[in-house]
Amino acid sequence: MLSKEELLAYCAGARKNYLPHISIDCVVFGFHEGVMKVLVLNVEEGEWYLPGGFLLKEEPIETAANRILKERTGLDDIFLQQFYVFGDPERSKEHFEMYKDILPAGENWFTNRFLTIGYYALVDFQDVNPMPDELSISCNWFGLKELPELKLDHTQILNTALDTLRLHLNYQPVGYNLMPKEFTMPELQKLYETILDKKLDRRNFQRRMLSFGILNRSEQQRKGGAHKAPYLYAFNIENYKAALTEGFKGGW
Amino acid sequence: MLSKEELLAYCAGARKNYLPHISIDCVVFGFHEGVMKVLVLNVEEGEWYLPGGFLLKEEPIETAANRILKERTGLDDIFLQQFYVFGDPERSKEHFEMYKDILPAGENWFTNRFLTIGYYALVDFQDVNPMPDELSISCNWFGLKELPELKLDHTQILNTALDTLRLHLNYQPVGYNLMPKEFTMPELQKLYETILDKKLDRRNFQRRMLSFGILNRSEQQRKGGAHKAPYLYAFNIENYKAALTEGFKGGW
Numbered sequence: 001m002l003s004k005e006e007l008l009a010y011c012a013g014a015r016k017n018y019l020p021h022i023s024i025d026c027v028v029f030g031f032h033e034g035v036m037k038v039l040v041l042n043v044e045e046g047e048w049y050l051p052g053g054f055l056l057k058e059e060p061i062e063t064a065a066n067r068i069l070k071e072r073t074g075l076d077d078i079f080l081q082q083f084y085v086f087g088d089p090e091r092s093k094e095h096f097e098m099y100k101d102i103l104p105a106g107e108n109w110f111t112n113r114f115l116t117i118g119y120y121a122l123v124d125f126q127d128v129n130p131m132p133d134e135l136s137i138s139c140n141w142f143g144l145k146e147l148p149e150l151k152l153d154h155t156q157i158l159n160t161a162l163d164t165l166r167l168h169l170n171y172q173p174v175g176y177n178l179m180p181k182e183f184t185m186p187e188l189q190k191l192y193e194t195i196l197d198k199k200l201d202r203r204n205f206q207r208r209m210l211s212f213g214i215l216n217r218s219e220q221q222r223k224g225g226a227h228k229a230p231y232l233y234a235f236n237i238e239n240y241k242a243a244l245t246e247g248f249k250g251g252w
Numbered sequence: 253m254l255s256k257e258e259l260l261a262y263c264a265g266a267r268k269n270y271l272p273h274i275s276i277d278c279v280v281f282g283f284h285e286g287v288m289k290v291l292v293l294n295v296e297e298g299e300w301y302l303p304g305g306f307l308l309k310e311e312p313i314e315t316a317a318n319r320i321l322k323e324r325t326g327l328d329d330i331f332l333q334q335f336y337v338f339g340d341p342e343r344s345k346e347h348f349e350m351y352k353d354i355l356p357a358g359e360n361w362f363t364n365r366f367l368t369i370g371y372y373a374l375v376d377f378q379d380v381n382p383m384p385d386e387l388s389i390s391c392n393w394f395g396l397k398e399l400p401e402l403k404l405d406h407t408q409i410l411n412t413a414l415d416t417l418r419l420h421l422n423y424q425p426v427g428y429n430l431m432p433k434e435f436t437m438p439e440l441q442k443l444y445e446t447i448l449d450k451k452l453d454r455r456n457f458q459r460r461m462l463s464f465g466i467l468n469r470s471e472q473q474r475k476g477g478a479h480k481a482p483y484l485y486a487f488n489i490e491n492y493k494a495a496l497t498e499g500f501k502g503g504w
Contacts, residue, residue, distance in 0.1 A: 021271050022367060061339030061367065085337055085369055087313030115274060115313065117337050117367075167499045171422040196504055205504075247419045252448055252457075 001044055004102050011109040018054035023116040024061070025052035025154065026069045026080060027161035029195075030125030030141055031178050036194045037125055037141040038158060039073060040150065041132060050154045051139070052116065065119045073139050074131035079177070080119040083164045084157075087115040091153045120161040124178050144197075166196055171247040173214050173240050182218055184230040185209070212248045214240045253296055256354050263361040270306035275368040276313070277304035277406065278321045278332060279413035281447075282377030282393055283430050288446045289377055289393040290410060291325060292402065293384060302406045303391075304368065317371045325391050326383035331429070332371040335416045336409075339367040343405045372413040376430050396449075418448055423499040425466050425492050434470055436482040437461070464500045466492045 002010065027050060028039040040048045053068035055061060065080045096111045105111045125141050132139040142148070150158065168174075175191050189205045209215065216236045221229035254262065279302060280291040292300045305320035307313060317332045348363045357363045377393050384391040394400070402410065420426070427443055441457045461467065468488045473481035 019273050019365070019367075021274060055339075057365070058341045060341060061337065082337060085313065085334060087307075087369075089310045089312060113271070113309070115271075115369075117339075167423055169504055170499050171419055192504055200504060208504075247422050252421055252444055252452060252460075 001102075007099075007103055007108070011103075011107060014054065014109040017056055019057055021112060021114055023052055023054050023114045024065050024068050025050045025086075025116050025118055025157055026065060027118065027120040027158050028069070028073070028075065028078070029120065029122050029161075029165065030128070031122065031191060031194060032124055032126045034190050034194050035143065036197075037143050038147065039075075039130055039139065039141055040147070041072060041139050042137045043135060044137070046148075048148045048150050048154075049152070050150065050157060061117060065117075069119075069121075072133045072136070075123070075128050078121045078123060078128075080121045082117060082119050084118045084160050085115055086118060086153060086157055086160075088153065089113055091116070094152050116157070118157050118161060120165060122165070122174060122178060127177075169195060173212065173235075173243050173248070176235055176237075176240060179235075182232040182234050184222060184232060186230070188233070212239075212243060214243055214248075253354075259351075259355055259360070263355075263359060266306065266361040269308055271309055273365055273367060275304055275306055275366045276317050276320055277302045277338075277368050277370055277409055278317060279370065279372040279410050280321070280325070280327065280330070281372065281374050281413075281417065282380075283374065283443060283446060284376055284378045286442050286446050287395065288449075289395055290399065291327075291382055291391065291393055292399070293324060293391050294389045295387060296389070298400075300400045300402050300406075301404070302402065302409060313369060317369075321371075321373075324385045324388070327375070327380050330373045330375060330380075332373045334369060334371050336370045336412050337367055338370060338405060338409055338412075340405065341365055343368070346404050368409070370409050370413060372417060374417070374426060374430060379429075421447060425464070425487075425495050425500070428487055428489075428492060431487075434484040434486050436474060436484060438482070440485070464491075464495060466495055466500075 030037040030039060039051065041051050043049055051069055051072040053064075053072060055064040059067070061082070062080070065082075066078065069078060069080065070076050092111065092114050096105060099108050099111055102108075130139040130141070144162075149155070169192065174195070175188060178191060179188060185206050186202070188209065189200055189202065192205070193200055214236055215233045218232040218234060220232055222232055223229060282289040282291060291303065293303050295301055303321055303324040305316075305324060307316040311319070313334070314332070317334075318330065321330060321332065322328050344363065344366050348357060351360050351363055382391040382393070396414075401407070421444065426447070427440060430443060431440060437458050438454070440461065441452055441454065444457065445452055466488055467485045470484040470486060472484055474484055475481060
Protein backbone atom coordinates (compact mmCIF):
# COMPACT_ATOMS: atom_id res chain seq x y z
CA MET A 1 0.00 0.00 0.00
CA LEU A 2 1.15 3.55 -0.70
CA SER A 3 2.50 5.55 2.24
CA LYS A 4 0.56 8.63 3.31
CA GLU A 5 3.04 10.87 1.46
CA GLU A 6 2.86 8.84 -1.72
CA LEU A 7 -0.92 8.79 -1.53
CA LEU A 8 -1.10 12.56 -1.02
CA ALA A 9 1.18 13.13 -4.02
CA TYR A 10 -0.92 10.76 -6.16
CA CYS A 11 -4.17 12.49 -5.14
CA ALA A 12 -2.79 15.95 -5.92
CA GLY A 13 -1.72 14.79 -9.38
CA ALA A 14 -5.04 13.03 -9.97
CA ARG A 15 -7.08 16.12 -9.06
CA LYS A 16 -4.96 18.18 -11.45
CA ASN A 17 -5.09 15.80 -14.41
CA TYR A 18 -8.21 13.64 -14.27
CA LEU A 19 -11.97 14.13 -14.50
CA PRO A 20 -13.40 13.44 -11.06
CA HIS A 21 -15.99 10.71 -10.44
CA ILE A 22 -15.33 8.78 -13.67
CA SER A 23 -13.13 5.73 -14.16
CA ILE A 24 -12.63 3.03 -16.77
CA ASP A 25 -12.18 -0.70 -16.17
CA CYS A 26 -11.09 -3.19 -18.80
CA VAL A 27 -12.06 -6.84 -19.06
CA VAL A 28 -9.59 -8.56 -21.38
CA PHE A 29 -10.57 -12.08 -22.37
CA GLY A 30 -7.78 -14.24 -23.73
CA PHE A 31 -8.34 -17.34 -25.86
CA HIS A 32 -6.00 -19.96 -27.15
CA GLU A 33 -6.81 -23.46 -28.40
CA GLY A 34 -9.94 -23.99 -26.40
CA VAL A 35 -8.81 -22.19 -23.25
CA MET A 36 -10.36 -18.93 -22.05
CA LYS A 37 -8.71 -16.63 -19.50
CA VAL A 38 -9.07 -13.13 -18.13
CA LEU A 39 -6.36 -10.61 -17.31
CA VAL A 40 -6.15 -9.24 -13.74
CA LEU A 41 -3.69 -7.14 -11.77
CA ASN A 42 -2.24 -8.06 -8.41
CA VAL A 43 -1.85 -4.66 -6.76
CA GLU A 44 -1.08 -5.77 -3.21
CA GLU A 45 -0.71 -9.18 -1.63
CA GLY A 46 -4.15 -10.76 -2.03
CA GLU A 47 -5.68 -7.73 -3.78
CA TRP A 48 -6.77 -8.37 -7.35
CA TYR A 49 -8.33 -5.81 -9.69
CA LEU A 50 -9.33 -5.50 -13.30
CA PRO A 51 -6.92 -3.12 -15.07
CA GLY A 52 -8.47 0.33 -14.70
CA GLY A 53 -7.76 4.01 -14.38
CA PHE A 54 -8.98 7.54 -14.94
CA LEU A 55 -9.75 9.92 -17.82
CA LEU A 56 -7.57 12.91 -18.54
CA LYS A 57 -9.62 16.11 -18.49
CA GLU A 58 -9.73 16.53 -22.28
CA GLU A 59 -9.29 12.93 -23.39
CA PRO A 60 -11.86 11.02 -25.50
CA ILE A 61 -13.04 7.94 -23.60
CA GLU A 62 -11.90 5.40 -26.23
CA THR A 63 -8.42 6.96 -26.16
CA ALA A 64 -8.44 6.78 -22.38
CA ALA A 65 -9.49 3.12 -22.35
CA ASN A 66 -6.61 2.18 -24.65
CA ARG A 67 -4.08 4.31 -22.78
CA ILE A 68 -5.10 2.86 -19.42
CA LEU A 69 -4.89 -0.72 -20.66
CA LYS A 70 -1.46 -0.03 -22.14
CA GLU A 71 -0.14 1.73 -19.03
CA ARG A 72 -1.35 -0.92 -16.63
CA THR A 73 -0.70 -4.13 -18.59
CA GLY A 74 1.55 -3.23 -21.52
CA LEU A 75 -1.13 -4.40 -23.99
CA ASP A 76 -1.24 -2.11 -27.00
CA ASP A 77 -3.46 -1.82 -30.07
CA ILE A 78 -6.30 -3.84 -28.59
CA PHE A 79 -9.86 -3.33 -29.88
CA LEU A 80 -11.85 -2.41 -26.77
CA GLN A 81 -15.63 -2.35 -26.82
CA GLN A 82 -17.65 -0.27 -24.36
CA PHE A 83 -20.35 -2.37 -22.69
CA TYR A 84 -21.82 -0.79 -19.53
CA VAL A 85 -21.51 1.93 -16.88
CA PHE A 86 -21.50 0.78 -13.26
CA GLY A 87 -22.87 3.53 -11.07
CA ASP A 88 -23.88 2.13 -7.69
CA PRO A 89 -23.03 4.89 -5.15
CA GLU A 90 -21.73 2.15 -2.81
CA ARG A 91 -19.37 0.52 -5.29
CA SER A 92 -16.20 2.24 -4.01
CA LYS A 93 -17.03 2.02 -0.30
CA GLU A 94 -14.50 -0.80 0.18
CA HIS A 95 -11.81 1.78 -0.58
CA PHE A 96 -13.13 4.06 2.10
CA GLU A 97 -12.64 1.35 4.73
CA MET A 98 -9.22 0.50 3.37
CA TYR A 99 -7.94 4.07 3.49
CA LYS A 100 -9.82 5.58 6.41
CA ASP A 101 -6.92 5.47 8.88
CA ILE A 102 -4.49 6.92 6.36
CA LEU A 103 -6.22 9.97 4.86
CA PRO A 104 -9.45 11.84 5.60
CA ALA A 105 -12.09 11.05 2.93
CA GLY A 106 -12.13 14.62 1.61
CA GLU A 107 -8.43 14.50 0.74
CA ASN A 108 -8.44 11.04 -0.80
CA TRP A 109 -9.13 10.74 -4.53
CA PHE A 110 -9.88 7.01 -4.21
CA THR A 111 -12.73 7.46 -1.74
CA ASN A 112 -14.70 9.69 -4.08
CA ARG A 113 -17.71 8.20 -5.79
CA PHE A 114 -16.71 6.82 -9.20
CA LEU A 115 -18.92 5.75 -12.07
CA THR A 116 -16.86 3.26 -14.03
CA ILE A 117 -17.21 2.67 -17.75
CA GLY A 118 -16.62 -0.98 -18.64
CA TYR A 119 -14.73 -1.98 -21.80
CA TYR A 120 -14.01 -5.48 -22.97
CA ALA A 121 -11.63 -7.02 -25.48
CA LEU A 122 -10.83 -10.42 -26.94
CA VAL A 123 -7.23 -11.36 -27.65
CA ASP A 124 -5.14 -14.44 -28.26
CA PHE A 125 -3.21 -14.71 -25.03
CA GLN A 126 -0.25 -16.23 -26.89
CA ASP A 127 0.07 -13.04 -28.96
CA VAL A 128 0.42 -10.58 -26.10
CA ASN A 129 2.87 -10.15 -23.28
CA PRO A 130 1.29 -8.49 -20.24
CA MET A 131 3.62 -6.41 -18.08
CA PRO A 132 2.47 -4.90 -14.77
CA ASP A 133 2.88 -1.16 -14.16
CA GLU A 134 4.90 0.14 -11.21
CA LEU A 135 1.79 0.21 -8.99
CA SER A 136 1.28 -3.56 -9.34
CA ILE A 137 3.10 -6.70 -8.29
CA SER A 138 2.04 -8.71 -11.30
CA CYS A 139 -0.37 -8.96 -14.19
CA ASN A 140 -1.76 -12.45 -14.71
CA TRP A 141 -4.03 -14.55 -16.88
CA PHE A 142 -6.49 -16.71 -14.96
CA GLY A 143 -8.99 -19.27 -16.18
CA LEU A 144 -12.53 -18.16 -15.28
CA LYS A 145 -12.82 -20.98 -12.77
CA GLU A 146 -9.46 -20.32 -11.11
CA LEU A 147 -9.94 -16.58 -10.67
CA PRO A 148 -9.10 -15.10 -7.25
CA GLU A 149 -11.73 -12.90 -5.61
CA LEU A 150 -11.63 -9.41 -7.12
CA LYS A 151 -11.90 -6.15 -5.15
CA LEU A 152 -14.78 -3.66 -5.26
CA ASP A 153 -17.47 -4.69 -7.79
CA HIS A 154 -14.92 -6.07 -10.26
CA THR A 155 -16.39 -9.58 -10.22
CA GLN A 156 -19.75 -8.08 -11.23
CA ILE A 157 -18.06 -6.07 -14.00
CA LEU A 158 -16.35 -9.22 -15.27
CA ASN A 159 -19.58 -11.23 -15.20
CA THR A 160 -21.48 -8.49 -17.03
CA ALA A 161 -18.76 -8.40 -19.69
CA LEU A 162 -19.03 -12.17 -20.12
CA ASP A 163 -22.84 -12.04 -20.39
CA THR A 164 -22.54 -9.23 -22.94
CA LEU A 165 -19.98 -11.12 -24.99
CA ARG A 166 -22.20 -14.22 -25.04
CA LEU A 167 -25.26 -12.18 -26.11
CA HIS A 168 -23.20 -10.43 -28.79
CA LEU A 169 -22.36 -13.84 -30.28
CA ASN A 170 -25.99 -14.00 -31.39
CA TYR A 171 -25.70 -11.07 -33.73
CA GLN A 172 -22.04 -10.14 -34.15
CA PRO A 173 -19.05 -12.06 -35.45
CA VAL A 174 -16.02 -12.86 -33.29
CA GLY A 175 -12.72 -14.49 -33.99
CA TYR A 176 -10.96 -12.28 -36.52
CA ASN A 177 -7.97 -11.68 -34.21
CA LEU A 178 -8.27 -15.09 -32.53
CA MET A 179 -8.19 -17.54 -35.43
CA PRO A 180 -5.29 -18.22 -37.80
CA LYS A 181 -5.70 -16.87 -41.34
CA GLU A 182 -7.22 -20.19 -42.41
CA PHE A 183 -9.06 -22.51 -40.09
CA THR A 184 -11.43 -25.46 -40.12
CA MET A 185 -15.07 -25.32 -39.03
CA PRO A 186 -14.36 -27.45 -35.91
CA GLU A 187 -11.61 -24.99 -34.90
CA LEU A 188 -14.05 -22.06 -35.14
CA GLN A 189 -16.71 -24.08 -33.29
CA LYS A 190 -14.20 -24.67 -30.49
CA LEU A 191 -13.87 -20.89 -30.01
CA TYR A 192 -17.65 -20.51 -29.66
CA GLU A 193 -17.85 -23.47 -27.30
CA THR A 194 -15.10 -21.97 -25.15
CA ILE A 195 -16.83 -18.60 -24.88
CA LEU A 196 -20.25 -20.14 -24.23
CA ASP A 197 -18.85 -22.89 -21.98
CA LYS A 198 -21.04 -25.52 -23.64
CA LYS A 199 -20.98 -28.08 -26.45
CA LEU A 200 -22.65 -27.14 -29.74
CA ASP A 201 -24.14 -29.38 -32.39
CA ARG A 202 -21.68 -29.70 -35.28
CA ARG A 203 -24.22 -29.55 -38.13
CA ASN A 204 -26.28 -26.69 -36.70
CA PHE A 205 -23.13 -24.73 -36.01
CA GLN A 206 -21.88 -25.14 -39.56
CA ARG A 207 -25.24 -24.34 -41.16
CA ARG A 208 -25.80 -21.24 -39.04
CA MET A 209 -22.24 -19.95 -39.39
CA LEU A 210 -22.32 -20.34 -43.19
CA SER A 211 -25.69 -18.56 -43.37
CA PHE A 212 -24.08 -15.35 -42.04
CA GLY A 213 -21.95 -14.96 -45.16
CA ILE A 214 -18.82 -13.98 -43.25
CA LEU A 215 -16.69 -16.99 -44.31
CA ASN A 216 -14.91 -17.76 -47.56
CA ARG A 217 -14.18 -21.44 -48.22
CA SER A 218 -10.67 -22.03 -49.48
CA GLU A 219 -9.99 -24.09 -52.62
CA GLN A 220 -7.51 -26.07 -50.58
CA GLN A 221 -8.29 -28.66 -47.94
CA ARG A 222 -6.02 -29.36 -45.04
CA LYS A 223 -3.63 -32.23 -45.82
CA GLY A 224 -2.53 -35.07 -43.58
CA GLY A 225 -4.32 -37.05 -40.90
CA ALA A 226 -6.31 -40.25 -41.15
CA HIS A 227 -9.70 -38.58 -41.67
CA LYS A 228 -11.24 -36.96 -44.71
CA ALA A 229 -9.35 -33.71 -45.30
CA PRO A 230 -11.41 -30.85 -43.76
CA TYR A 231 -12.28 -27.67 -45.66
CA LEU A 232 -10.37 -24.54 -44.74
CA TYR A 233 -12.14 -21.22 -44.24
CA ALA A 234 -11.07 -17.61 -43.92
CA PHE A 235 -13.10 -14.60 -42.81
CA ASN A 236 -14.59 -12.45 -45.57
CA ILE A 237 -13.34 -9.20 -44.11
CA GLU A 238 -15.83 -6.94 -45.88
CA ASN A 239 -18.86 -8.92 -44.71
CA TYR A 240 -17.32 -9.46 -41.28
CA LYS A 241 -16.93 -5.70 -40.76
CA ALA A 242 -20.43 -5.00 -42.05
CA ALA A 243 -21.81 -7.58 -39.60
CA LEU A 244 -19.91 -5.96 -36.74
CA THR A 245 -21.81 -2.70 -37.24
CA GLU A 246 -25.12 -3.88 -38.71
CA GLY A 247 -25.57 -7.30 -37.15
CA PHE A 248 -25.72 -10.58 -39.05
CA LYS A 249 -27.62 -11.08 -42.25
CA GLY A 250 -30.34 -13.51 -41.43
CA GLY A 251 -31.59 -11.32 -38.58
CA TRP A 252 -34.95 -9.74 -39.25
CA MET B 253 -32.74 31.77 -22.48
CA LEU B 254 -32.07 32.22 -18.76
CA SER B 255 -30.93 35.66 -17.61
CA LYS B 256 -27.46 35.98 -16.12
CA GLU B 257 -28.91 35.97 -12.60
CA GLU B 258 -31.07 32.91 -13.24
CA LEU B 259 -28.12 31.12 -14.81
CA LEU B 260 -25.85 31.95 -11.85
CA ALA B 261 -28.45 30.64 -9.42
CA TYR B 262 -28.90 27.45 -11.45
CA CYS B 263 -25.13 26.87 -11.60
CA ALA B 264 -24.72 27.35 -7.84
CA GLY B 265 -27.47 24.79 -7.18
CA ALA B 266 -26.06 22.38 -9.73
CA ARG B 267 -22.56 22.50 -8.22
CA LYS B 268 -24.03 21.82 -4.81
CA ASN B 269 -26.30 18.93 -5.80
CA TYR B 270 -24.96 17.17 -8.88
CA LEU B 271 -21.93 15.11 -9.82
CA PRO B 272 -19.85 17.22 -12.20
CA HIS B 273 -19.03 16.07 -15.74
CA ILE B 274 -21.76 13.42 -15.97
CA SER B 275 -25.19 13.73 -17.54
CA ILE B 276 -27.96 11.43 -18.70
CA ASP B 277 -29.99 11.68 -21.91
CA CYS B 278 -33.10 9.68 -22.65
CA VAL B 279 -34.33 8.49 -26.04
CA VAL B 280 -38.01 7.57 -25.70
CA PHE B 281 -39.43 5.76 -28.73
CA GLY B 282 -43.20 5.78 -29.01
CA PHE B 283 -45.17 3.27 -31.08
CA HIS B 284 -48.82 3.05 -31.94
CA GLU B 285 -50.46 1.12 -34.76
CA GLY B 286 -47.57 1.14 -37.15
CA VAL B 287 -46.29 4.61 -36.33
CA MET B 288 -42.97 5.26 -34.58
CA LYS B 289 -42.08 8.57 -32.91
CA VAL B 290 -39.48 9.99 -30.58
CA LEU B 291 -39.95 12.42 -27.69
CA VAL B 292 -38.06 15.73 -27.73
CA LEU B 293 -38.10 18.94 -25.71
CA ASN B 294 -38.39 22.42 -27.15
CA VAL B 295 -36.31 24.46 -24.71
CA GLU B 296 -36.09 27.72 -26.63
CA GLU B 297 -37.51 28.84 -29.97
CA GLY B 298 -35.84 26.51 -32.50
CA GLU B 299 -33.80 24.64 -29.86
CA TRP B 300 -34.65 20.96 -29.52
CA TYR B 301 -33.06 18.50 -27.11
CA LEU B 302 -33.53 14.96 -25.92
CA PRO B 303 -34.84 14.99 -22.34
CA GLY B 304 -31.75 14.97 -20.14
CA GLY B 305 -30.28 16.08 -16.85
CA PHE B 306 -27.75 15.44 -14.10
CA LEU B 307 -27.06 12.89 -11.36
CA LEU B 308 -27.48 13.77 -7.71
CA LYS B 309 -24.25 13.19 -5.81
CA GLU B 310 -25.41 9.97 -4.11
CA GLU B 311 -28.01 8.78 -6.62
CA PRO B 312 -27.83 5.41 -8.46
CA ILE B 313 -27.79 6.04 -12.22
CA GLU B 314 -30.96 4.08 -13.02
CA THR B 315 -32.82 6.10 -10.36
CA ALA B 316 -31.44 9.29 -11.87
CA ALA B 317 -32.49 8.31 -15.41
CA ASN B 318 -36.07 7.70 -14.27
CA ARG B 319 -36.20 10.85 -12.15
CA ILE B 320 -34.85 13.00 -14.99
CA LEU B 321 -37.33 11.59 -17.50
CA LYS B 322 -40.18 12.19 -15.07
CA GLU B 323 -39.10 15.73 -14.19
CA ARG B 324 -38.59 16.80 -17.78
CA THR B 325 -41.48 15.06 -19.54
CA GLY B 326 -43.90 13.85 -16.86
CA LEU B 327 -43.38 10.22 -17.99
CA ASP B 328 -43.27 7.89 -15.00
CA ASP B 329 -42.61 4.20 -14.49
CA ILE B 330 -40.89 3.73 -17.84
CA PHE B 331 -38.40 0.89 -18.31
CA LEU B 332 -35.19 2.63 -19.40
CA GLN B 333 -32.28 0.66 -20.79
CA GLN B 334 -28.72 1.98 -20.69
CA PHE B 335 -27.09 1.74 -24.11
CA TYR B 336 -23.93 3.88 -24.48
CA VAL B 337 -21.75 6.64 -22.99
CA PHE B 338 -20.96 9.56 -25.28
CA GLY B 339 -17.65 11.10 -24.26
CA ASP B 340 -16.29 13.27 -27.06
CA PRO B 341 -14.57 16.21 -25.29
CA GLU B 342 -16.04 18.52 -27.98
CA ARG B 343 -19.65 17.41 -27.56
CA SER B 344 -20.71 20.34 -25.34
CA LYS B 345 -18.75 23.02 -27.20
CA GLU B 346 -21.96 24.38 -28.76
CA HIS B 347 -23.02 25.46 -25.27
CA PHE B 348 -19.79 27.34 -24.83
CA GLU B 349 -20.52 29.48 -27.90
CA MET B 350 -24.11 29.97 -26.81
CA TYR B 351 -23.21 31.18 -23.33
CA LYS B 352 -19.86 32.89 -23.82
CA ASP B 353 -21.19 36.46 -23.69
CA ILE B 354 -23.29 35.77 -20.60
CA LEU B 355 -20.98 34.00 -18.15
CA PRO B 356 -17.25 33.21 -18.10
CA ALA B 357 -16.67 29.51 -18.80
CA GLY B 358 -15.32 28.82 -15.31
CA GLU B 359 -18.56 29.95 -13.66
CA ASN B 360 -20.92 28.18 -16.04
CA TRP B 361 -21.99 24.62 -15.21
CA PHE B 362 -23.20 24.03 -18.79
CA THR B 363 -19.84 24.71 -20.39
CA ASN B 364 -18.08 22.00 -18.39
CA ARG B 365 -17.20 18.82 -20.20
CA PHE B 366 -19.99 16.26 -19.78
CA LEU B 367 -19.93 12.56 -20.50
CA THR B 368 -23.53 11.62 -21.12
CA ILE B 369 -25.01 8.21 -20.42
CA GLY B 370 -27.68 7.26 -22.98
CA TYR B 371 -30.85 5.44 -21.94
CA TYR B 372 -33.65 4.34 -24.23
CA ALA B 373 -37.22 3.25 -23.71
CA LEU B 374 -40.14 1.96 -25.76
CA VAL B 375 -43.67 3.11 -24.94
CA ASP B 376 -47.09 3.26 -26.52
CA PHE B 377 -47.47 6.97 -27.17
CA GLN B 378 -51.22 6.69 -26.66
CA ASP B 379 -50.64 5.52 -23.09
CA VAL B 380 -48.55 8.45 -21.89
CA ASN B 381 -49.13 12.15 -21.61
CA PRO B 382 -45.88 14.12 -21.90
CA MET B 383 -45.78 17.44 -20.02
CA PRO B 384 -42.84 19.84 -20.36
CA ASP B 385 -41.01 21.06 -17.26
CA GLU B 386 -40.75 24.76 -16.45
CA LEU B 387 -37.47 25.06 -18.39
CA SER B 388 -39.13 24.01 -21.65
CA ILE B 389 -41.74 25.45 -24.01
CA SER B 390 -43.10 22.07 -25.02
CA CYS B 391 -42.53 18.35 -25.11
CA ASN B 392 -43.42 16.74 -28.43
CA TRP B 393 -43.61 13.45 -30.30
CA PHE B 394 -42.06 13.56 -33.77
CA GLY B 395 -41.92 10.92 -36.47
CA LEU B 396 -38.28 10.02 -37.20
CA LYS B 397 -38.54 11.62 -40.63
CA GLU B 398 -40.15 14.84 -39.36
CA LEU B 399 -37.70 15.44 -36.52
CA PRO B 400 -36.26 18.97 -36.20
CA GLU B 401 -32.50 19.33 -35.92
CA LEU B 402 -31.36 18.53 -32.36
CA LYS B 403 -28.74 20.48 -30.40
CA LEU B 404 -25.30 19.23 -29.35
CA ASP B 405 -24.75 15.57 -30.35
CA HIS B 406 -28.36 14.60 -29.65
CA THR B 407 -29.00 13.44 -33.21
CA GLN B 408 -26.05 11.05 -32.87
CA ILE B 409 -27.38 9.83 -29.51
CA LEU B 410 -30.80 9.22 -31.06
CA ASN B 411 -29.33 7.35 -34.04
CA THR B 412 -27.16 5.17 -31.79
CA ALA B 413 -30.23 4.32 -29.70
CA LEU B 414 -32.12 3.33 -32.85
CA ASP B 415 -29.24 1.17 -34.11
CA THR B 416 -29.00 -0.48 -30.69
CA LEU B 417 -32.74 -1.15 -30.55
CA ARG B 418 -32.63 -2.73 -34.02
CA LEU B 419 -29.66 -4.94 -33.08
CA HIS B 420 -31.39 -5.94 -29.84
CA LEU B 421 -34.35 -7.21 -31.87
CA ASN B 422 -32.08 -10.03 -33.00
CA TYR B 423 -31.71 -11.51 -29.55
CA GLN B 424 -34.20 -9.85 -27.20
CA PRO B 425 -37.98 -9.67 -27.21
CA VAL B 426 -39.88 -6.38 -27.51
CA GLY B 427 -43.52 -5.51 -27.38
CA TYR B 428 -44.72 -6.46 -23.91
CA ASN B 429 -45.82 -2.89 -23.09
CA LEU B 430 -46.68 -2.04 -26.71
CA MET B 431 -49.12 -4.78 -27.72
CA PRO B 432 -52.60 -5.39 -26.33
CA LYS B 433 -52.96 -8.43 -24.05
CA GLU B 434 -53.90 -10.55 -27.06
CA PHE B 435 -52.78 -9.83 -30.59
CA THR B 436 -52.47 -11.44 -33.99
CA MET B 437 -49.19 -12.37 -35.65
CA PRO B 438 -49.63 -9.62 -38.33
CA GLU B 439 -50.08 -7.06 -35.54
CA LEU B 440 -46.81 -8.12 -33.91
CA GLN B 441 -45.08 -8.20 -37.30
CA LYS B 442 -46.22 -4.61 -37.87
CA LEU B 443 -44.37 -3.54 -34.71
CA TYR B 444 -41.13 -5.14 -35.95
CA GLU B 445 -41.59 -3.61 -39.40
CA THR B 446 -42.10 -0.20 -37.84
CA ILE B 447 -38.94 -0.41 -35.73
CA LEU B 448 -36.87 -1.83 -38.59
CA ASP B 449 -38.46 0.45 -41.19
CA LYS B 450 -38.76 -2.42 -43.67
CA LYS B 451 -41.19 -5.10 -44.82
CA LEU B 452 -40.70 -8.61 -43.48
CA ASP B 453 -41.74 -11.92 -45.00
CA ARG B 454 -44.90 -13.14 -43.28
CA ARG B 455 -43.98 -16.85 -43.10
CA ASN B 456 -40.39 -16.32 -41.97
CA PHE B 457 -41.52 -13.87 -39.33
CA GLN B 458 -44.08 -16.30 -37.92
CA ARG B 459 -41.69 -19.28 -37.94
CA ARG B 460 -38.86 -17.35 -36.28
CA MET B 461 -41.08 -15.67 -33.70
CA LEU B 462 -42.68 -18.97 -32.69
CA SER B 463 -39.25 -20.63 -32.40
CA PHE B 464 -38.33 -18.26 -29.54
CA GLY B 465 -40.97 -19.77 -27.29
CA ILE B 466 -42.14 -16.40 -25.94
CA LEU B 467 -45.72 -16.61 -27.28
CA ASN B 468 -48.75 -18.55 -26.10
CA ARG B 469 -51.44 -19.21 -28.71
CA SER B 470 -54.94 -18.58 -27.42
CA GLU B 471 -57.73 -21.13 -27.81
CA GLN B 472 -59.85 -18.39 -29.26
CA GLN B 473 -59.56 -16.90 -32.72
CA ARG B 474 -60.54 -13.34 -33.50
CA LYS B 475 -64.12 -13.19 -34.72
CA GLY B 476 -65.57 -11.10 -37.52
CA GLY B 477 -64.18 -9.95 -40.86
CA ALA B 478 -64.35 -11.59 -44.24
CA HIS B 479 -61.11 -13.54 -43.93
CA LYS B 480 -60.24 -16.70 -42.05
CA ALA B 481 -60.27 -15.85 -38.35
CA PRO B 482 -56.66 -15.22 -37.26
CA TYR B 483 -55.11 -16.86 -34.20
CA LEU B 484 -54.61 -14.71 -31.14
CA TYR B 485 -51.35 -14.76 -29.17
CA ALA B 486 -50.22 -13.48 -25.79
CA PHE B 487 -46.69 -13.18 -24.43
CA ASN B 488 -45.51 -16.00 -22.18
CA ILE B 489 -44.22 -13.71 -19.45
CA GLU B 490 -41.85 -16.19 -17.85
CA ASN B 491 -40.09 -17.01 -21.12
CA TYR B 492 -40.22 -13.37 -22.22
CA LYS B 493 -38.39 -12.25 -19.07
CA ALA B 494 -35.83 -15.05 -19.35
CA ALA B 495 -35.15 -14.02 -22.96
CA LEU B 496 -34.67 -10.39 -21.89
CA THR B 497 -31.76 -11.37 -19.68
CA GLU B 498 -30.38 -14.47 -21.41
CA GLY B 499 -31.17 -13.83 -25.06
CA PHE B 500 -33.47 -15.93 -27.20
CA LYS B 501 -33.49 -19.68 -27.18
CA GLY B 502 -32.28 -20.72 -30.58
CA GLY B 503 -29.14 -18.65 -30.25
CA TRP B 504 -25.98 -20.70 -29.95
